[in-house]
Amino acid sequence: MIQLSFLGAIATVGASGILIDTGTEKIVLDYGTKIRETPPLFPIPVQGKVDAVILSHTHLDHSGGVPIFFAKGGTVPIFSMSVTRPLTELLLLDSIKISREEGVELPFSKADVKAAIKNFSLVSYRKPFKIHKTEATAFDAGHIPGSMMPFLDFGKKTLLYTGDLNTRPTRLLKKADDNIHETDVLITESTYSERDHPDRKEQEKQLVQIIDDTLAVDGICFIAGFAVGRIDEILLTLDAHGIDYPVYVDGMAKKAITIINQHKNLLKVSDSLDRALKKVEYVASERMRKRIVKNPGVILSTSGMLTGGPIVNYIRNFFGNERCSLVLTSFQLEDTPGKKLLETGRFVYKDCDLDMKMMVKRLDFSSHCGRKELFEFVKKINPQKVFCIHGDHTEEFAEELRQQGFDSTAPIANNRIFSI
Ligand SMILES: [Zn+2]
Ligand SMILES: [Zn+2]
Numbered sequence: 001m002i003q004l005s006f007l008g009a010i011a012t013v014g015a016s017g018i019l020i021d022t023g024t025e026k027i028v029l030d031y032g033t034k035i036r037e038t039p040p041l042f043p044i045p046v047q048g049k050v051d052a053v054i055l056s057h058t059h060l061d062h063s064g065g066v067p068i069f070f071a072k073g074g075t076v077p078i079f080s081m082s083v084t085r086p087l088t089e090l091l092l093l094d095s096i097k098i099s100r101e102e103g104v105e106l107p108f109s110k111a112d113v114k115a116a117i118k119n120f121s122l123v124s125y126r127k128p129f130k131i132h133k134t135e136a137t138a139f140d141a142g143h144i145p146g147s148m149m150p151f152l153d154f155g156k157k158t159l160l161y162t163g164d165l166n167t168r169p170t171r172l173l174k175k176a177d178d179n180i181h182e183t184d185v186l187i188t189e190s191t192y193s194e195r196d197h198p199d200r201k202e203q204e205k206q207l208v209q210i211i212d213d214t215l216a217v218d219g220i221c222f223i224a225g226f227a228v229g230r231i232d233e234i235l236l237t238l239d240a241h242g243i244d245y246p247v248y249v250d251g252m253a254k255k256a257i258t259i260i261n262q263h264k265n266l267l268k269v270s271d272s273l274d275r276a277l278k279k280v281e282y283v284a285s286e287r288m289r290k291r292i293v294k295n296p297g298v299i300l301s302t303s304g305m306l307t308g309g310p311i312v313n314y315i316r317n318f319f320g321n322e323r324c325s326l327v328l329t330s331f332q333l334e335d336t337p338g339k340k341l342l343e344t345g346r347f348v349y350k351d352c353d354l355d356m357k358m359m360v361k362r363l364d365f366s367s368h369c370g371r372k373e374l375f376e377f378v379k380k381i382n383p384q385k386v387f388c389i390h391g392d393h394t395e396e397f398a399e400e401l402r403q404q405g406f407d408s409t410a411p412i413a414n415n416r417i418f419s420i
Pocket of ligand 2: 059061062164390
């Protein structure tokens with residue numbers, strides 16, 4: 001009998017974590033945090049020794065709690081794709097910095113992050129690796145560079161965990177690998193189980209139009225996006241539509257792009273970023289920041305939900321400028337300045353509350369499956385049992401899957417441990 005314990009991302013997005021106890025080994029899939037909670041929320045603690053952590057991808061809602069396994073002198077091997085290691089180091093150290101600034105104590109130190117990074121064991125897509133008796137294989141999840149779906153073969157049963165999934169190709173990445181071995185148990189994300197994404201080409205057209213309109217009146221178009229994957233995707237989009245204006249990248253995306261571009265084999269077109277970056281300048285200093293805003297252009301920056309990073313200062317300086325525009329290209333979580341801005345037209349951040357005169361628009365450049373693709377993926381995998389997590393409407397998703405003949409369950413707080 002194999003026991004599955006859902007430790008987080010239960011009927012919500014954030015703090016993903018799953019414990020699998022096979023009787024001979026304990027394997028943890030992801031161990032993230034719920035950002036924007038104060039204090040930050042982590043998955044339910046794991047009792048006893050863990051044999052391995054498999055990290056599906058670097059995003060903090062999947063990786064943000066991994067150093068907890070190294071606090072108080074603990075250790076565990078962490079299996080991930082190669083690019084996930086440096087990206088996770090970048091994001092974890094940044095999460096410590098932000099927490100300190102906000103006066104929040106995390107349950108791990110910089111030293112614990114360093115210890116975690118030293119214990120990464122790198123895997124490749126479709127090359128099986130062993131965790132004692134369990135054989136594991138990473139399949140491309142198509143979500144961000146290095147995102148993978150762990151497939152576990154316990155001998156009598158097999159299990160696939162989607163992590164975060166995108167079955168549509170983007171400019172940056174190939175679509176998820178759906179040529180997967182027979183799967184008994186599927187654990188699927190459900191982020192967009194309720195709605196389909198708008199047509200991507202249409203979103204691209206709108207982005208290009210906003211840039212054209214802004215530059216036509218000598219304004220600056222600010223584009224906010226996630227550091228890992230999103231700013232890259234926007235750069236490739238701009239490049240595909242022809243860049244004949246100044247483009248700058250500011251904030252943590254610079255480091256993330258550099259890391260991602262060192263793993264070209266993970267990109268759909270290996271030299272795509274090289275080509276786009278030829279037309280782009282990185283913002284290297286405060287002086288440069290002051291200089292580039294004197295002329296029309298496009299500035300891409302973090303953070304995606306306007307919770308910090310250089311984008312906040314750009315907004316503070318240009319919120320009243322009607323010739324400028326701000327495009328949000330990332331998902332906006334509840335209670336973030338980005339979400340509030342879209343709802344109220346005001347930018348509320350720490351000590352400031354600004355009435356935005358600059359044009360604000362959110363465009364959908366999501367790197368998750370939409371509703372249609374999620375159903376198609378479950379059908380394609382055709383498992384005996386489905387668990388729905390990582391979404392605000394997991395129970396509704398599970399119910400719809402049941403109506404289509406699948407044995408599906410959405411774990412809830414007091415029903416989160418299952419035998420398979
Ligand atoms: Zn993700
Ligand atoms: Zn996620």
